[in-house]
Amino acid sequence: xxxxxxxxxxxxxxxxxxxxxxxxxxxxxxxxxxxxxxxxxxxxxxxxxxxxxxxxxxxxxxxxxxxxxxxxxxxxxxxxxxxxxxxxxxxxxxxxxxxxxxxxxxxxxxxx
Numbered sequence: 001x002x003x004x005x006x007x008x009x010x011x012x013x014x015x016x017x018x019x020x021x022x023x024x025x026x027x028x029x030x031x032x033x034x035x036x037x038x039x040x041x042x043x044x045x046x047x048x049x050x051x052x053x054x055x056x057x058x059x060x061x062x063x064x065x066x067x068x069x070x071x072x073x074x075x076x077x078x079x080x081x082x083x084x085x086x087x088x089x090x091x092x093x094x095x096x097x098x099x100x101x102x103x104x105x106x107x108x109x110x111x112x
Contacts, residue, residue: 001087003063003077004105009034010078011104012088013058015097018048032106038073039064041067048094057092063089068111072090078105 009032012020022043024035037043039061048055064074079089088100 001063001078002110003065003079004107005031005065005068005109005111006037006061006076006078007031007034007041007106008037009104009106010037010102012043012059013085013101013103014048014059014094015099015101016048016050016056016091016095018045018050018056020044020059020100021046025073028072029084031109034106036109037061037076039076040071040072040073041076043090045092046093047092049060050095053095056092059088059090059100060093061088061090065111075111077111099103099106 025040043059045056
């Protein structure tokens with residue numbers, strides 16, 4: 001399924017409002033001037049305000065390209081066209097609901 005390639009400039013949160021941060025593993029392949037995210041990247045959640053249960057800590061992205069790689073790793077995809085915060089293509093480790101929300105992605109590079 002085609003989707004927008006996620007870059008380090010993507011705005012992603014946990015469902016409670018914690019910000020997803022990433023330190024890109026590769027910096028050579030860019031989309032809209034920022035590094036493309038790959039399966040090798042670790043997406044961590046900072047500032048999850050949940051108080052009833054464990055705070056969100058990681059995002060495990062499941063939507064990846066079967067054809068496009070960066071530095072030998074499949075690139076991460078956002079399969080839903082962005083129109084406000086929409087569910088992301090992964091799972092959040094922490095308190096339910098385990099859905100990351102994507103508020104902004106680059107709109108130039110699409111992959112399958």
